[in-house]
Amino acid sequence: MDQIFHIDQYNLPFIFIVAAASILLAKLINDLILLIALPGRKSFIKNPRASAPVSVVICARNEAENLKRFIPLICEQEYDSFEVVVVNDASTDNTARVVRDLASRYENFRYTEIPKDPKFDHGKKLALTIGIKASKNENLLLTDADCWPETDQWLVGMADKLQQKKIVLGYGGYEREKGLINSLIRFDTMLIARNFMSLARMGAPYMGVGRNLAYHKSIYEAAGGFSSHYHIKSGDDDLLVNQMARKSNTIVNLNPNHFTRSIAEKNFKLFYLQKKRHLTTGARYRFFQKLYLSFEGLLRVLTLPLLVLINIFTAGFEPYVYVAPGVFIILQIIIWKVFMNKYQEKGFLLMVPFFEFFISILPIVILARNFIKRNQSR
Numbered sequence: 001m002d003q004i005f006h007i008d009q010y011n012l013p014f015i016f017i018v019a020a021a022s023i024l025l026a027k028l029i030n031d032l033i034l035l036i037a038l039p040g041r042k043s044f045i046k047n048p049r050a051s052a053p054v055s056v057v058i059c060a061r062n063e064a065e066n067l068k069r070f071i072p073l074i075c076e077q078e079y080d081s082f083e084v085v086v087v088n089d090a091s092t093d094n095t096a097r098v099v100r101d102l103a104s105r106y107e108n109f110r111y112t113e114i115p116k117d118p119k120f121d122h123g124k125k126l127a128l129t130i131g132i133k134a135s136k137n138e139n140l141l142l143t144d145a146d147c148w149p150e151t152d153q154w155l156v157g158m159a160d161k162l163q164q165k166k167i168v169l170g171y172g173g174y175e176r177e178k179g180l181i182n183s184l185i186r187f188d189t190m191l192i193a194r195n196f197m198s199l200a201r202m203g204a205p206y207m208g209v210g211r212n213l214a215y216h217k218s219i220y221e222a223a224g225g226f227s228s229h230y231h232i233k234s235g236d237d238d239l240l241v242n243q244m245a246r247k248s249n250t251i252v253n254l255n256p257n258h259f260t261r262s263i264a265e266k267n268f269k270l271f272y273l274q275k276k277r278h279l280t281t282g283a284r285y286r287f288f289q290k291l292y293l294s295f296e297g298l299l300r301v302l303t304l305p306l307l308v309l310i311n312i313f314t315a316g317f318e319p320y321v322y323v324a325p326g327v328f329i330i331l332q333i334i335i336w337k338v339f340m341n342k343y344q345e346k347g348f349l350l351m352v353p354f355f356e357f358f359i360s361i362l363p364i365v366i367l368a369r370n371f372i373k374r375n376q377s378r
Contacts, residue, residue, distance in 0.1 A: 034194055034198040062091045070147065084110070125230055161253045169205065173193075173344070181271065207237070225240075272362075305357070
């Protein structure tokens with residue numbers, strides 16, 4: 001029993017034990033709260049019966065092959081009244097021919113075009129603005145040209161939620177492929193979705209993803225569209241939702257039948273650049289949103305180093321000393337397994353502790369590099 005209380009004899013600072021235990025406990029409690037907040041399978045409506053007309057809006061720049069593959073999966077959704085509006089955003093590939101062919105095949109398919117102008121550069125927000133204006137219906141469902149619905153019930157499921165609230169946050173995951181980068185991207189996508197969906201369920205919505213997002217046109221217009229952040233290249237989804245979403249008007253759809261998937265980037269550089277762009281939008285979140293996300297990220301970045309330090313400092317202890325860290329690790333694995341089941345993700349469970357640390361430290365690395373570059377350019 002002396003080994004339990006006389007920690008100093010092992011050169012193990014008492015303050016470290018208290019701090020480490022507090023951080024790991026906070027991490028566990030935070031993850032449990034986020035998990036409990038997400039809807040269970042019993043909350044899913046088996047046969048949604050939405051009937052209001054819907055406009056699916058998609059922007060496409062040099063996406064000819066993806067449009068060929070995925071637009072039929074959208075145009076052939078089981079829903080009575082909907083249109084698919086594609087904006088050909090200054091494409092230089094075969095997109096123009098592909099959309100004309102699709103328009104001849106599907107009565108519910110329409111398209112509009114933004115001609116390429118070497119003197120005028122624009123981002124996705126202009127294309128979305130044009131697509132939304134071209135849409136005929138109040139109910140809007142947005143996805144990307146490289147995305148496809150998991151089932152033919154995607155549209156009816158998202159539309160059903162739109163009859164309950166004005167904003168619907170769906171899950172847009174990535175297709176599972178071999179390789180560490182693919183697993184990292186899918187984990188990061190699930191982690192982001194876990195946070196914004198759980199907080200939305202707790203009454204604090206702050207973002208969504210454009211791969212699977214729905215809202216009423218009237219709330220978009222009332223918010224002024226993208227006008228307040230048009231100058232920022234990214235943010236056509238998360239900043240718009242942050243601007244529009246409130247506890248009273250936002251709902252989450254975590255039914256796997258209503259997911260979308262897309263093809264993940266193949267190399268780390270593109271993923272890194274994507275994370276770098278996202279930092280510019282996160283800086284515009286509300287103060288308490290940034291405070292919580294920073295706190296949650298700090299818990300993640302500290303977990304793995306603390307477990308390693310505990311293992312080093314307790315070398316030579318009796319076996320029962322490792323019970324608490326062991327229980328923590330087992331609970332974390334169980335929690336993440338449940339998260340992965342909810343999001344229909346597989347193949348990276350044992351990598352989660354390393355992914356959590358890496359994803360959490362990456363923004364710090366990006367900010368540090370930006371700071372160094374700014375100082376060097378002066």
